Amino acid sequence: MSQLCPINKCARTSRGLCDCCQKNLCLQHLSEHNALLVAELNPFTDEINALGNRLSTLNIQNITSNHHQKLQQWRDDCFKKINYFFERKCQEIDQLINEKIEQHRKQLNEISLKIADRINAQETTRQDIDSLNSSIAHLKTEMNKIEQVCFTIDTRPLVIDDSFVVIQKATEHELDLSTLSRAYRTIDRPKDSFRPLADNDQHLLLHMNPNICLFDRQMNKLKETPWSHGAIRDMCWSATLNRFIVLGTNSIFLIEENMISIDKVKTMNNPDWLSCSCSDTLLFVSTHEWASSIIGFALVPAITPIKEWKYPLTCAKDDFIHDIVYHKENLVLMIKNDTKKSLRIELRSASSLDCIWSLPLDIKCIQNIAFRCCTLTGDEWLIPDYETGRFLQITKDGKIKKIIQYHPTPYHATAFGENQLVVVTMNSVLLHTIQ
Structure with a gap:
């Protein structure tokens, strides 16, 4: 038996099922429904035309300039x-x-x-x-x-293959410490081992008393050599020299990646050093004293002091620079104030030492141990807080992004590659992944 069209006040007989509303409609209302659907295509045409115009006006040079600069x-x-x-x-x-x-x-x-x-x-x-x-x-x-x-x-002949430069579609992402995994590799540190560490994305340099050791990305020990040059205050990697730089109490040492030799750098003056970091042209070293100074050493043709920043440009009289880290034309300084027993992190211009931002940290400095920090992807920073057993993640514009508790107490850390974090504690070295 024939049905009437369900549309209100329509007395015509239904003639077909409408896919849109799943109702049996008459021919007129079927046609009206079809016209409405076709009308919805018009905005798509407008959007496609707009996207086409956008594609035609894209400046490839502007899009690829940063990548070309990296190459x-x-x-x-x-x-x-x-x-x-x-x-x-x-x-x-x-x-x-x-x-x-x-x-x-x-x-x-x-x-x-x-x-x-x-x-x-x-x-x-x-x-x-x-x-x-x-x-x-x-x-x-x-x-x-x-x-x-x-x-x-x-x-x-110098052979260069495609693996030297790998172009990936994935973009650099900001890490979130809340995704820090449980340590999947733990190495015991011998007693009296010095805490500083340095990496070049492929290998990690650590002191494991009585040796200085080279590890791979899985924390497998590749090489070791005896260390008989006294205390190690800090370490860093120089891509220009293709060597690790190890900072002693008042000496500077160069270690090749193959660890065949440890060469002591000859310098005219040997102050008491505390921290170091490298740009492509300079080695930055801070002094172990109140109202700390920063000295810039040219890397080639020989490591030679060429620039010095002193109080009051570096810090106040009752300030102490605990750490110095170079990153993308800037320096991050970890500065302790003796009067207030407080700690702050500052981003400075590497050329002028002008302050870009400064962030006071909720840390009371009780122990006489240097506070360190390291870079994360997205131009962010990570501070191991050994006073309260936690990590502080700092954004690129100088704000606290995340605070997480960490046990055992962290003293040093470094981002090893894009998603690995190496943490140095009192008695161990731990390897984590960050998603």
Whole structure:
């Protein structure tokens, strides 16, 4: 039996099921419903046209400029490493030649003294003459070798593959400490091990008494070498030198990634140091004293002091700079005030030391241990608070983003790669993931 159209006041017979409202409608109302649906297509056309115009006006250069700058920075870093390596090998060649020349100079002086002795004594033998003649002939031969070729140089071509630069679609995200996982790797620290640590995204440098050790991303120990140079105040990585920099009480040491050698840097003045950090061109070092100073060392061709910032530019008379960290043309300073026993974190310009922002921290400084901080993705900062056993996450504009309790008490930390956090406690080193 035929049904009437359910639309109010419509007496026509229903002729079909409407997909829109699931009602059996007459032909007229079916047509009206269809017209309404078609009308909803018009705004889509407008949106598509607007998106098309937006695509046509996009400036690719503006979008990719930051990425190009990062690639440019990578290229500049590679050039610096090659230039540093080149200069080091040139110095090696010069040293070899100078050693040979000095050796021959000594031989020449010895022969000259023998001749002078014979002349002064007005007495000699045929054996003396033959011996001197032989010595001079041998010296001539050796000097000819210097003027021609005294060593060979073997080189290998520098091979660069695509894995050196990996372009990923994922963008840098801000970390949230609330997603900090339970430690999935724990390493016991021997007694009297120094707490500072440094990484270069691939390897981590730690002191594990009595050795200084290199670990990989999974905290597997790769290499170790005895450390007999006293207290370690701080460490950092220099991409320009391709070396770790280890700060002693009043000495600076360079350690190659292969840990073949530990080289002490020769400096004119050796104040009492406390913290260090590197840019591409400078090593920043703060002094272990009230009204702390900051000294900038040129990295190449040799580590040499070229700039110094002092009180009152650095801090107040009753202030003490606990830590200094370089990041993207800026320095973060952890500063303790002796009068108030308070702590603050400041972001400064690395070139002028002008203050960009300053954040007082709710921390009462009781123990005589340096407070440290480290960088996180998104230009944020992480402070291990050993006084109350917690972490403070600071935003890039100087606000507290997150505070979490942490046990055992954290003293040092570093973001190892994009989603790993290494934490140094009193007796252990813990590895976490951050989502």
